[in-house]
Amino acid sequence: MTFDKKKVVYQIYPKSYKDTTGNGIGDLRGIIEKLPYLAELGIDIIWLNPFYPSPQKDNGYDISDYKAVNPLFGTMADFEEMVVTAKTYGIDFMLDMVFNHCSTEHEWFQKALAGDTYYQDFFILRDQPTDWISKFGGSAWSLFGDTGKYYLHLFDESQADLNWRNPHVREELFKVVNFWRDKGVKGFRFDVINLIGKDEKLVNCPIDDGKPAYTDKPIVHDYLRMMNEASFGQDDDFMTVGEMSSTTIENCILYSAEDRHELSMTFNFHHLKVDYQDGQKWTITDFDFEKLKNLFHNWGEAMSESMGWNALFWNNHDQPRALNRFVDVKNFRQEGATMLAASIHLSRGTPYIYMGEEIGMLDPDYASMSDYVDVESLNAYQIMLDQDKSPAEALEIIKTKSRDNARTPMQWNANNHAGFTTGRPWLKPGQSYKEINVESEKLGHIFPFYQKLIRLRKELPLISEGTYRAAYKDSDSVYAFERSYQKQKLLVINNFYAKEVSLDLPNCYQGGQVLISNYDKVKLADKIVLKPYQTLAILSEDK
Numbered sequence: 001m002t003f004d005k006k007k008v009v010y011q012i013y014p015k016s017y018k019d020t021t022g023n024g025i026g027d028l029r030g031i032i033e034k035l036p037y038l039a040e041l042g043i044d045i046i047w048l049n050p051f052y053p054s055p056q057k058d059n060g061y062d063i064s065d066y067k068a069v070n071p072l073f074g075t076m077a078d079f080e081e082m083v084v085t086a087k088t089y090g091i092d093f094m095l096d097m098v099f100n101h102c103s104t105e106h107e108w109f110q111k112a113l114a115g116d117t118y119y120q121d122f123f124i125l126r127d128q129p130t131d132w133i134s135k136f137g138g139s140a141w142s143l144f145g146d147t148g149k150y151y152l153h154l155f156d157e158s159q160a161d162l163n164w165r166n167p168h169v170r171e172e173l174f175k176v177v178n179f180w181r182d183k184g185v186k187g188f189r190f191d192v193i194n195l196i197g198k199d200e201k202l203v204n205c206p207i208d209d210g211k212p213a214y215t216d217k218p219i220v221h222d223y224l225r226m227m228n229e230a231s232f233g234q235d236d237d238f239m240t241v242g243e244m245s246s247t248t249i250e251n252c253i254l255y256s257a258e259d260r261h262e263l264s265m266t267f268n269f270h271h272l273k274v275d276y277q278d279g280q281k282w283t284i285t286d287f288d289f290e291k292l293k294n295l296f297h298n299w300g301e302a303m304s305e306s307m308g309w310n311a312l313f314w315n316n317h318d319q320p321r322a323l324n325r326f327v328d329v330k331n332f333r334q335e336g337a338t339m340l341a342a343s344i345h346l347s348r349g350t351p352y353i354y355m356g357e358e359i360g361m362l363d364p365d366y367a368s369m370s371d372y373v374d375v376e377s378l379n380a381y382q383i384m385l386d387q388d389k390s391p392a393e394a395l396e397i398i399k400t401k402s403r404d405n406a407r408t409p410m411q412w413n414a415n416n417h418a419g420f421t422t423g424r425p426w427l428k429p430g431q432s433y434k435e436i437n438v439e440s441e442k443l444g445h446i447f448p449f450y451q452k453l454i455r456l457r458k459e460l461p462l463i464s465e466g467t468y469r470a471a472y473k474d475s476d477s478v479y480a481f482e483r484s485y486q487k488q489k490l491l492v493i494n495n496f497y498a499k500e501v502s503l504d505l506p507n508c509y510q511g512g513q514v515l516i517s518n519y520d521k522v523k524l525a526d527k528i529v530l531k532p533y534q535t536l537a538i539l540s541e542d543k
């Protein structure tokens with residue numbers, strides 16, 4: 001059982017992709033409409049964020065029915081048509097499975113609240129709460145109706161953690177996977193899946209908000225193997241990815257090694273915390289290049305040596321746009337966007353493109369808190385005010401860090417609301433849409449560069465299969481690596497800064513071939529000078 005390593009994933013946040021009804025919310029028919037665009041880009045599989053019935057407290061990550069389509073997004077018939085139509089373009093779907101928790105409006109929780117003990121055992125109820133802090137702020141425990149007991153919610157209080165120790169819970173969740181498999185779905189992204197293994201006896205844990213008490217517990221591996229065996233493991237070409245919160249390399253090797261029959265690959269987030277001050281998200285500081293480079297090298301090499309597999313990404317629906325975080329976008333947006341793209345698309349692992357990344361979309365420039373919708377941002381703002389930050393300071397931090405930065409409507413053209421809707425968008429589009437949109441960018445540099453990277457992965461096993469080794473390890477501005485496969489080698493060099501940098505090129509690459517670069521007229525010699533945010537990949541072949 002293995003998945004195709006030539007494939008590239010494209011993530012769609014359905015609420016913000018394309019609205020066809022005029023209600024200001026993106027929908028499944030909007031995705032159908034855009035399939036030709038996605039085929040033109042060349043991607044293979046679409047990861048779709050949750051579109052199931054949900055009170056939308058956390059934009060769909062609070063699911064109240066795992067086996068239906070939220071009318072906000074369309075109907076089951078639309079879903080089926082979308083899957084079948086996509087296949088005619090060679091595109092498959094990867095669905096988001098939120099199995100650590102469900103909405104408190106799910107019938108399981110409602111029945112539990114009404115006193116049904118069978119369903120009470122679906123949740124994690126205790127007489128006394130522990131000191132764990134919810135990932136969205138405040139205690140991770142809330143009172144369970146008027147029973148005097150508390151239920152665990154590692155996220156919002158409307159997202160109750162499920163009790164995976166209970167075999168009935170596992171059985172129900174595996175049925176959900178099979179329900180969507182039967183509809184032709186070819187992949188799953190498992191939300192915060194490394195948090196599902198809670199101990200029988202829960203204890204206080206003052207370190208790191210309690211994370212060590214419930215993260216990456218050995219039993220998670222057992223649960224994943226059970227799920228694999230009961231569902232997607234029966235298919236040959238299935239692609240699964242686990243979202244791993246605060247995880248380790250050792251665990252991700254175990255989660256993704258083929259012979260362990262757990263998952264195809266893992267997401268980790270360490271590289272997206274290099275601009276956190278003292279590990280805290282709600283702060284503003286420049287990114288730490290040294291940390292970023294070392295993280296990429298440590299993960300890249302360890303996964304390569306142990307046959308683990310990384311999901312490679314810069315952006316998703318939870319992250320501010322990488323362009324704003326890592327690039328001088330005022331002066332080098334195109335160069336930065338293409339360099340960031342090459343730095344992961346040529347690396348070892350499966351690349352993920354988050355909608356809009358392929359046209360170099362930016363964070364919106366919102367003027368006030370009233371523009372924000374995300375529950376985490378609203379909570380964080382309040383907490384910062386409570387901690388005596390001024391409203392202006394708190395807003396500045398929200399502007400830099402909010403998840404809404406990624407969730408603004410896809411910018412299709414320069415028309416009203418970026419061509420996303422004819423109605424009133426649920427979230428305001430970024431102001432940049434007049435210049436940065438699909439129509440104009442298709443004629444620009446970023447979109448064609450992504451097309452080429454996707455094509456290269458399909459053409460060269462060196463890219464899809466090759467090993468990973470760090471290069472220019474000591475550089476303070478260049479992140480570089482070398483891929484090897486049979487007689488071929490690829491050196492990928494990425495300048496992460498706006499200043500030129502000169503490098504000595506090893507002999508074997510001096511007579512090599514420039515596979516791709518974001519600057520024209522590259523001359524290979526014993527010394528090369530990289531331009532601002534230049535990326536350069538050189539192929540060398542043993543004769």
Ligand code: GLC
Nearest residue numbers: 058061098155191192317318
């Ligand atoms: C994951 C999702 C995020 C969600 C959280 C709780 O981190 O990506 O959007 O809020 O899990 O489900």
